[in-house]
Amino acid sequence: xxxxxxxxxxxxxxxxxxxxxxxxxxxxxxxxxxxxxxxxxxxxxxxxxxxxxxxxxxxxxxxxxxxxxxxxxxxxxxxxxxxxxxxxxxxxxxxxxxxxxxxxxxxxxxxxxxxxxxxxxxxxxxxxxxxxxxxxxxxxxxxxxxxxxxxxxxxxxxxxxxxxxxxxxxxxxxxxxxxxxxxxxxxxxxxxxxxxxxxxxxxxxxxxxxxxxxxxxxxxxxxxxxx
Amino acid sequence: xxxxxxxxxxxxxxxxxxxxxxxxxxxxxxxxxxxxxxxxxxxxxxxxxxxxxxxxxxxxxxxxxxxxxxxxxxxxxxxxxxxxxxxxxxxxxxxxxxxxxxxxxxxxxxxxxxxxxxxxxxxxxxxxxxxxxxxxxxxxxxxxxxxxxxxxxxxxxxxxxxxxxxxxxxxxxxxxxxxxxxxxxxxxxxxxxxxxxxxxxxxxxxxxxxxxxxxxxxxxxxxxxxxxxxxxxxxxxxxxxxxxxxxxxxxxxxxxxxxxxxxxxxxxxxxxxxxxxxxxxxxxxxxxxxxxxxxxxxxxxxxxxxxxxxxxxxxxxxxxxxxxxxxxxxxxxxxxxxxxxx
Numbered sequence: 336x337x338x339x340x341x342x343x344x345x346x347x348x349x350x351x352x353x354x355x356x357x358x359x360x361x362x363x364x365x366x367x368x369x370x371x372x373x374x375x376x377x378x379x380x381x382x383x384x385x386x387x388x389x390x391x392x393x394x395x396x397x398x399x400x401x402x403x404x405x406x407x408x409x410x411x412x413x414x415x416x417x418x419x420x421x422x423x424x425x426x427x428x429x430x431x432x433x434x435x436x437x438x439x440x441x442x443x444x445x446x447x448x449x450x451x452x453x454x455x456x457x458x459x460x461x462x463x464x465x466x467x468x469x470x471x472x473x474x475x476x477x478x479x480x481x482x483x484x485x486x487x488x489x490x491x492x493x494x495x496x497x498x499x500x501x502x503x504x505x506x507x508x509x510x511x512x513x514x515x516x517x518x519x520x521x522x523x524x525x526x527x528x529x530x531x532x533x534x535x536x537x538x539x540x541x542x543x544x545x546x547x548x549x550x551x552x553x554x555x556x557x558x559x560x561x562x
Numbered sequence: 563x564x565x566x567x568x569x570x571x572x573x574x575x576x577x578x579x580x581x582x583x584x585x586x587x588x589x590x591x592x593x594x595x596x597x598x599x600x601x602x603x604x605x606x607x608x609x610x611x612x613x614x615x616x617x618x619x620x621x622x623x624x625x626x627x628x629x630x631x632x633x634x635x636x637x638x639x640x641x642x643x644x645x646x647x648x649x650x651x652x653x654x655x656x657x658x659x660x661x662x663x664x665x666x667x668x669x670x671x672x673x674x675x676x677x678x679x680x681x682x683x684x685x686x687x688x689x690x691x692x693x694x695x696x697x698x699x700x701x702x703x704x705x706x707x708x709x710x711x712x713x714x715x716x717x718x719x720x721x722x723x724x725x726x727x728x729x730x731x732x733x734x735x736x737x738x739x740x741x742x743x744x745x746x747x748x749x750x751x752x753x754x755x756x757x758x759x760x761x762x763x764x765x766x767x768x769x770x771x772x773x774x775x776x777x778x779x780x781x782x783x784x785x786x787x788x789x790x791x792x793x794x795x796x797x798x799x800x801x802x803x804x805x806x807x808x809x810x811x812x813x814x815x816x817x818x819x820x821x822x823x824x825x826x827x828x829x830x831x832x833x834x835x836x837x838x839x840x841x842x843x844x845x846x847x848x849x850x851x852x853x854x855x856x857x858x859x860x861x862x863x864x865x866x867x868x869x870x871x872x873x874x875x876x877x878x879x880x881x882x883x884x885x886x887x888x889x890x891x892x893x894x895x896x897x898x899x900x901x902x903x904x
Contacts, residue, residue: 386750388901408756419747436755480755 343392384413412477581821732806740814741823770807
């Protein structure tokens with residue numbers, strides 16, 4: 336899986352968004368995108384997930400233009416910050432619905448329920464679950480079609496320490512399974528040992544793209560996060 | 563304590579302003595005001611009764627002279643055939659058609675669209691006044707009233723109830739559901755799977771049409787309304803439910819939140835329901851209603867349910883409904899592709 340982003344841009348009326356940005360992602364990378372609120376992190380990920388139509392630029396996934404959504408369905412999985420599940424229905428119903436639409440065998444649902452420790456909650460309505468559990472269901476749902484590229488927008492937002500650690504372990508195991516992962520975080524310190532590459536967005540611009548040790552050795556971290 | 567109550571009340575008002583509930587609060591009285599003006603305004607023209615008379619019909623000299631002398635109150639149209647009279651009645655161009663009674667008494671028979679309507683009452687009052695002036699106390703000139711609409715008062719109201727159900731689901735329920743799917747990012751989640759926009763739109767159309775048909779069926783079962791011209795009725799309901807479901811989906815796409823969708827829905831619902839449903843009691847509504855899409859459903863509904871007409875006579879109406887519905891689907895598709903307010 337290779338992702339090539341060229342001059343991707345989206346500017347809102349309040350001048351926030353993302354200025355033209357280019358980068359390339361190779362198979363098996365685990366990329367953390369960091370930056371303050373409003374830096375353009377979510378806008379970038381939502382464009383990669385086809386949630387937002389860009390003003391300009393192109394995104395190619397394995398040589399296929401992102402505009403060709405049908406050809407890429409199942410290859411890219413997106414997990415938004417707030418779980419977007421059918422709250423009135425059970426965990427199992429949500430997973431089965433998306434499995435049916437993705438033409439995924441039902442055995443995959445059982446596997447996801449087991450892997451994500453959701454068997455005990457399979458009949459629970461989503462609205463009765465904690466945010467951490469909802470996020471687990473959300474990630475499990477995105478993995479139903481076994482996408483090669485996984486995009487997560489602040490997957491640990493609002494979660495306690497234990498749940499955050501659990502999500503990071505999950506990311507590590509998915510990375511070990513060969514998936515390419517891009518996720519955003521407010522907290523660079525936390526992803527120090529997790530990411531293989533860090534990209535920093537500041538005021539809608541990509542200001543750093545490199546290895547974690549380079550980032551922490553540079554002045555950028557101190558300039559952005561010093562009190 | 564009261565300070566907190568005021569702070570909360572102010573917050574609630576601000577919230578109502580933000581989610582456009584205030585628009586609804588202002589819109590409804592405005593709409594009622596406009597409606598009342600339409601209904602109550604009485605000018606010279608609106609007080610005239612419009613009577614049709616067959617060209618070959620011979621009336622008694624008293625009746626004939628009285629009608630000719632009362633041109634301020636009666637607008638007389640000469641008809642070439644009784645079919646023309648029926649057509650003009652159905653098109654609301656005439657209030658009644660006068661024919662001579664088949665018995666030799668010289669009395670008249672009045673043919674109207676609805677027996678219990680203000681038009682019928684106006685004709686009867688006008689003729690009673692003319693007769694009193696011409697003859698004093700004498701047998702009534704009009705000895706019988708025939709009505710094009712069949713059935714009693716309950717059946718007379720059936721087209722209005724059906725229209726209300728169709729518009730309620732189309733303009734109030736569906737936009738809120740579409741907006742909810744947008745607001746909670748459920749639609750975007752679904753679009754992560756290999757479904758395309760057209761499939762999602764078709765599913766929503768099926769939902770809207772199923773809800774409408776179920777509600778109408780339930781209404782018939784509860785009201786024990788018999789069905790006439792089942793095929794024509796079903797075909798018209800399908801066309802109408804398609805049109806207004808598509809309209810509702812489009813309205814849902816124009817809104818970011820459920821609250822906005824409900825407000826916009828009501829703003830569309832009332833002006834579509836009332837002019838059509840009240841077109842029988844107001845000449846001005848009769849003039850305005852045909853401009854609304856809802857009238858293209860209401861009029862054929864009336865004709866099929868009350869006048870035993872067939873859909874073949876209403877080609878314009880059902881083609882209009884299908885074309886409008888298709889246009890709304892197209893607009894929704896474009897907004898969906900642009901991820902409008904998602």
